[in-house]
Each structure stands twice: as C-alpha cells, then as structure tokens.
Amino acid sequence: MKLATALDSGRGRPFPLARITPSTLLGGGRARRVVERNILVYRRGWIFIVSGFFEPFFYLLSIGIGLNKLVGVVEVGGRAIPYTSFVAAGLLAASAMNGAIFDATFGIFFKLKIVKTYDAMLSTPLGPADVARGELAWALIRGGAYAGAFLVVMAGLGYVGSGWAVVCFPAAVLVSFAFSGAGMAATTYMRSWQDFDLVSLAVLPLFLFSATFYPLGVYPGWLQLIVRLTPLYQGVALLRGLDLGLFSWSLLGHGVYLLVMGALGLAVSARRLSVLVLP
Amino acid sequence: MRLGVQAASQPGAQDASAGTPPAVAPSAASAQRSVRSEPLICARGLVKRFGSIVAVDGIDFDIYLGESFGFLGPNGAGKTSTMRMIACMSPVSEGTLRVLGMDPAVDGAKIRARIGLVPQEDSLDLELTVLDNLIIYGRYFDIPRRVIRERAKRLLDFAELTDRAHSKVDPLSGGMKRRLTIARALVSEPDLLILDEPTTGLDPQARHLLWDRLYRLKAQGVTLVITTHYMDEAEQLCDRLVVMNDGRIAAEGTPHSLIERYSTKEVLELRKPLGMTGVAERLAGIADRVEELADRVLLYTDDGDAALEAVRLREFPYEHALVRRSTLEDVFLRLTGRSLID
Ligand SMILES: Nc1ncnc2c1ncn2[C@@H]1O[C@H](COP(=O)(O)OP(=O)(O)OP(=O)(O)O)[C@@H](O)[C@H]1O
Numbered sequence: 280m281k282l283a284t285a286l287d288s289g290r291g292r293p294f295p296l297a298r299i300t301p302s303t304l305l306g307g308g309r310a311r312r313v314v315e316r317n318i319l320v321y322r323r324g325w326i327f328i329v330s331g332f333f334e335p336f337f338y339l340l341s342i343g344i345g346l347n348k349l350v351g352v353v354e355v356g357g358r359a360i361p362y363t364s365f366v367a368a369g370l371l372a373a374s375a376m377n378g379a380i381f382d383a384t385f386g387i388f389f390k391l392k393i394v395k396t397y398d399a400m401l402s403t404p405l406g407p408a409d410v411a412r413g414e415l416a417w418a419l420i421r422g423g424a425y426a427g428a429f430l431v432v433m434a435g436l437g438y439v440g441s442g443w444a445v446v447c448f449p450a451a452v453l454v455s456f457a458f459s460g461a462g463m464a465a466t467t468y469m470r471s472w473q474d475f476d477l478v479s480l481a482v483l484p485l486f487l488f489s490a491t492f493y494p495l496g497v498y499p500g501w502l503q504l505i506v507r508l509t510p511l512y513q514g515v516a517l518l519r520g521l522d523l524g525l526f527s528w529s530l531l532g533h534g535v536y537l538l539v540m541g542a543l544g545l546a547v548s549a550r551r552l553s554v555l556v557l558p
Numbered sequence: 559m560r561l562g563v564q565a566a567s568q569p570g571a572q573d574a575s576a577g578t579p580p581a582v583a584p585s586a587a588s589a590q591r592s593v594r595s596e597p598l599i600c601a602r603g604l605v606k607r608f609g610s611i612v613a614v615d616g617i618d619f620d621i622y623l624g625e626s627f628g629f630l631g632p633n634g635a636g637k638t639s640t641m642r643m644i645a646c647m648s649p650v651s652e653g654t655l656r657v658l659g660m661d662p663a664v665d666g667a668k669i670r671a672r673i674g675l676v677p678q679e680d681s682l683d684l685e686l687t688v689l690d691n692l693i694i695y696g697r698y699f700d701i702p703r704r705v706i707r708e709r710a711k712r713l714l715d716f717a718e719l720t721d722r723a724h725s726k727v728d729p730l731s732g733g734m735k736r737r738l739t740i741a742r743a744l745v746s747e748p749d750l751l752i753l754d755e756p757t758t759g760l761d762p763q764a765r766h767l768l769w770d771r772l773y774r775l776k777a778q779g780v781t782l783v784i785t786t787h788y789m790d791e792a793e794q795l796c797d798r799l800v801v802m803n804d805g806r807i808a809a810e811g812t813p814h815s816l817i818e819r820y821s822t823k824e825v826l827e828l829r830k831p832l833g834m835t836g837v838a839e840r841l842a843g844i845a846d847r848v849e850e851l852a853d854r855v856l857l858y859t860d861d862g863d864a865a866l867e868a869v870r871l872r873e874f875p876y877e878h879a880l881v882r883r884s885t886l887e888d889v890f891l892r893l894t895g896r897s898l899i900d
C-alpha cells in the first residue's frame with residue numbers, strides 16, 4: 280500500500296519510470312484490484328479467452344504441416360533443424376505479440392474512451408500507475424495462458440526443439456509484456472477507431488519480416504540490420520534460441536530489449552492515463 | 559494543529575478493511591466538532607486552468623468536519639472543476655488546497671481512500687452487473703468481500719435496486735443509474751462525501767429519499783460537499799454554501815443569511831403578457847429592485863401586498879400575480895444574473 284501511494288504521487292510528474300521496479304511490474308498492491316475487476320468481467324466472457332487460444336493453434340497446424348512439406352530442414356547456428364521446430368518458436372513469439380497488441384489496443388481503448396472504466400477506478404485509492412500495472416498484469420496472465428497452451432500443443436505435435444523449450448514459457452510472457460506495454464502506451468495517443476489501422480500497419484510487417492518464417496540470412500544486409508532492430512525479431516530470436524537450447528549472450532540482449540520496451544510502455548501509459556483521465 | 563483531522567483519520571480505510579462498522583463513529587465526530595481550528599477542506603487562491611480557459615479563478619473556502627457545504631452556480635461556473643480538485647482527480651493549477659489535512663498532490667491515494675465521490679456524470683462499470691459494480695468498487699478500497707457483500711445488500715435496498723442486482727447497468731433508467739452511483743459512493747463508508755449534482759435525473763420521491771439518507775449520514779458525522787441546481791435542495795441540505803459565477807465565489811453564507819443579505823423579505827411575481835416592452839419604466843419606484851425574466855417580472859420588496867396594490871393602481875397588465883417569500887433562487891438571480899430554471 281505504501282508503494283501504491285508512492286506510485287500515485289508520481290501523478291503530474293514526468294515519467295515515473297524510476298519508481299517501477301521488477302517486483303511491482305506484475306501488479307502487486309492495488310494493481311491487483313484491476314486484475315480482479317477483469318476476472319469479474321471475463322467470468323462470463325470466457326468464449327473470448329478460448330478464441331484467443333485457437334488462433335495460434337490454427338496457425339501452428341496449418342503452417343507447421345503445410346510449409347514443413349515444402350521446406351523440410353533449416354540451418355540455424357550451423358545445425359540442421361526441422362522446419363516445424365524453426366517455425367513453431369517464431370509463431371509462439373508472433374502469437375504472443377498479436378494477443379498482447381490486440382488486448383492492449385482494442386481492450387484498453389474501449390475501457391479508456393468508450394466505457395470509461397478508468398474514470399471510476401481513479402476516483403478510488405487506485406492511481407494511474409496502479410491501473411497501468413494492473414492492466415499489464417492482466418495481459419500477462421492471459422498471454423501466459425495462451426503461451427502455455429501453445430507450448431503444450433507444440434510439444435504434443437513434436438515441434439519443440441529441445442527440452443529447453445520449457446524456458447520459452449517465461450520468455451513468451453516477456454514478449455507479451457513488451458508488446459502490452461508498448462501497445463497500451465500507443466493506445467493512449469489514439470483518438471478514434473480509425474487509428475487502429477495504424478496498428479495493423481505496424482504489426483503485419485513485424486509478423487511477416489521478423490525471421491518468423493525463414494532465417495534472417497535470406498535478406499540483403501541492410502534489411503537484416505533493420506530487422507535486427509525491430510521488437511518482434513527480439514522475441515523470435517529469443518524464443519528460437521531457448522527452444523533449441525542454443526544459448527548465447529545475444530539472448531540476454533534480446534531479453535533486455537523486451538524488458539526495457541515493456542517498462543517504458545508502462546511508464547508512458549501511467550503518465551498518459553493521468554493526463555487523459557485526470558485533467 | 560492537525561489534531562482534529564488525525565483523530566478523524568483513525569476510522570478510515572484500514573478499519574473499513576478490517577470490517578468494523580461505520581467509518582465515522584458519532585462519538586469521534588462530536589469530539590471533532592469542538593476542535594474547529596483546522597477545516598477538513600481548506601482552499602486559498604485556488605485556480606484551475608484548462609489551457610487558456612480559467613475554470614476556477616482564485617477561490618477561498620473552508621469546509622469543516624460534519625458540515626454540509628454547497629456549491630451553487632450556473633453552468634460553467636467551475637463547480638465540477640472544484641469538486642474534482644477536492645477529490646484529487648484534477649491537479650491544482652495554482653493556490654493551495656488541503657483535504658483532510660493532506661495535500662492532494664502528495665497524498666492523493668490516502669485522501670481518495672476516505673472520500674466518496676458521486677461524479678456529475680455516472681461512471682458505472684458498464685461491463686458489470688449492478689451488484690458487481692458495488693463489489694468491485696469496494697474492492698478498489700481494499701475492503702474485504704464479506705464486508706462489501708453485507709453493505710451491498712443494504713445499499714441496494716437503499717437505492718431500490720435489489721431486484722435488479724443481477725442486471726447489467728446499461729439497461730437501467732437514468733435515475734436508477736444515478737441511484738446506483740450514489741450507493742456506490744457509500745460502499746467505502748467515506749468520511750467525506752462529494753456529490754456533484756446528485757439528484758439530477760431523479761424523480762421527486764427518489765430525491766426526498768436521498769435527502770433523508772444524506773441527513774442520516776450527516777448525523778453520523780459525515781461531511782457533505784454538494785453542488786446542485788435545485789435551490790430547494792440547497793436550502794434543505796446545506797448548512798453553508800457559496801454561489802459561484804465565472805470561476806469566482808460571488809457570495810458565501812448560510813441559506814438564511816444569504817437571503818437576508820442579497821434579497822428582500824418578499825417578492826411579487828407577475829406573469830407578464832408576451833412580448834411586452836418597457837416593463838422596468840412602468841414599474842419604476844414600486845419595489846427596491848425589479849428583475850425582468852422572459853415570462854415574468856420579479857419585484858423585490860419587503861411588503862409584497864403593498865407592491866401589488868401599487869401595480870394595480872398603475873394598471874399594469876399582468877396575467878397572474880403571486881406574493882412569496884424570498885428564496886435562494888432570488889439570491890442566485892441577483893448574484894449571477896441568471897435564472898436557474900431557464
Ligand atoms: N477537461 C476540460 N478541458 C477543458 N475545459 C474544461 C474541462 N473541464 C471543464 N472545462 C471548462 O471549465 C469551465 C468550468 O466547467 P465546470 O464543469 O467546472 O462547470 P460547472 O460549474 O460544473 O458547470 P455545470 O453546472 O454545467 O456542471 C467551463 O468553461 C468548461 O468548459
């Protein structure tokens with residue numbers, strides 16, 4: 280509770296980033312109430328949650344089975360890998376991104392601008408930072424559920440690269456964290472539903488070009504460089520490396536990138552919520 | 559210096575979460591009243607700006623524990639902006655504001671934990687049922703579910719929504735939503751209740767029910783801050799009030815003292831023929847003050863019957879005449895140049 284108060288006092292000051300420590304990222308304190316509220320809502324809307332699981336599942340089946348016939352094996356880090364393993368890790372990252380972006384953009388916009396859920400929340404001891412952390416925690420819970428299910432299906436189909444695949448679970452949640460934070464921050468700048476076209480415009484190339492379906496080596500050098508800087512590539516490379524048990528320092532770099540992206544998004548979101556709901 | 563406020567803070571949020579009854583024990587409240595040194599809410603030179611718009615333009619007021627304090631004013635006077643600053647939902651642009659002995663910029667969460675807010679526009683959770691709205695709102699205040707459930711039952715009764723408990727909020731009528739919003743503000747058993755036009759949209763019966771409920775809360779020591787457009791409501795509910803106009807406070811006092819200061823004892827109200835001009839000249843000298851509205855002329859005087867006699871002698875063609883006592887409505891008209899019901 281002290282912490283919530285401390286965070287709350289960050290209202291009106293720019294970037295309360297310094298106040299956001301890892302232990303608070305997952306929604307301790309009052310942020311829990313936001314999660315509780317979402318559980319109350321989704322108790323009845325479970326269909327929505329189930330649909331979120333089937334989408335990646337269909338991707339996995341269709342692309343795994345279909346493209347595997349054409350491609351067979353891919354070389355990663357000097358090792359020949361079955362294409363199914365290669366693409367499954369990429370799809371896991373991509374679906375973590377898609378799920379997170381969808382919730383963080385449509386979901387948050389709806390609550391922020393249409394049904395004004397946050398107006399009521401912010402008339403209670405909850406502060407903007409609690410709301411932002413709570414929504415993010417909720418996104419991670421859902422993202423975690425999808426990632427877990429995805430991994431189980433992946434294992435069931437024999438698409439996992441190695442026993443290390445279990446570590447993909449927290450890593451996929453990290454991808455959710457990064458995109459939820461960034462998506463939520465972007466949403467606070469949106470004015471109408473039209474702006475969501477921009478989201479699709481950003482997400483689709485990320486999905487297609489982030490070495491999701493084929494190795495980075497097929498691109499010309501300049502494009503490789505650009506891709507290396509984009510966020511989904513970090514997730515794809517991280518998950519693929521972990522899935523195959525190919526550890527290197529670069530995995531740490533990808534992880535830090537995603538962590539910073541999510542934390543920045545969270546800080547911006549809290550600040551913007553304060554500006555929008557508490558003018 | 560902060561003695562009164564500190565004592566009042568004891569039965570606050572923590573106790574509520576431990577499940578103890580009413581947030582303000584009457585005994586504690588009466589003990590407070592003797593310590594009148596520090597107001598519960600204190601504003602000095604309070605300013606609220608939205609870009610170039612000055613919504614609140616340097617106002618001072620003190621609201622004491624257990625008091626019921628009103629803000630009256632025409633549309634756009636700055637009432638809601640003031641309420642939102644008190645509720646720590648809007649940063650102060652300039653001046654000082656202390657609420658419950660704390661600074662909203664520093665202790666916003668602590669202050670809000672002890673405030674119940676009925677905002678001008680309902681902000682109910684449209685994705686939840688009536689009952690769940692009460693429950694989750696209580697949870698935002700960290701109150702245990704068991705305690706909230708018990709309170710929710712009573713509050714639903716009070717709001718006459720018991721049979722709609724499991725209905726979604728959207729299909730409720732405007733008045734029902736309003737009643738639910740009020741019930742929701744009470745779920746945390748606040749020390750300070752801020753009501754921004756609480757009875758707008760309520761039918762007369764529901765209004766009287768709410769007044770009754772507010773009296774009882776006041777008797778328990780809860781401090782009420784109310785904005786309203788209904789003068790009868792202000793006269794009924796407010797111990798003291800301010801009239802705001804253009805972001806400033808035009809007058810302050812008890813309803814009675816305001817009427818005494820800004821109006822005459824009686825008012826002669828004449829319904830005038832449509833499109834009539836030159837009214838003021840024709841009635842000059844009869845009353846202390848003549849106010850011309852679209853359909854009526856108001857003559858302010860200490861003797862209404864004498865004024866009516868004078869009007870008759872001048873053969874002024876009125877359609878209907880009424881002598882009545884001055885009300886806050888007249889004070890309002892005098893101070894803001896605006897009628898409330900226009
Ligand atoms: N968020 C905002 N952004 C810009 N201007 C605002 C905002 N909120 C209020 N204002 C302006 O501040 C002024 C005072 O508004 P406020 O809502 O405080 O008036 P009010 O006394 O509550 O009026 P009403 O009786 O209509 O509710 C108005 O000119 C309004 O346009």
Ligand SMILES: [Mg+2]
Pocket residue numbers: 637638639678754
């Ligand atoms: Mg208002």
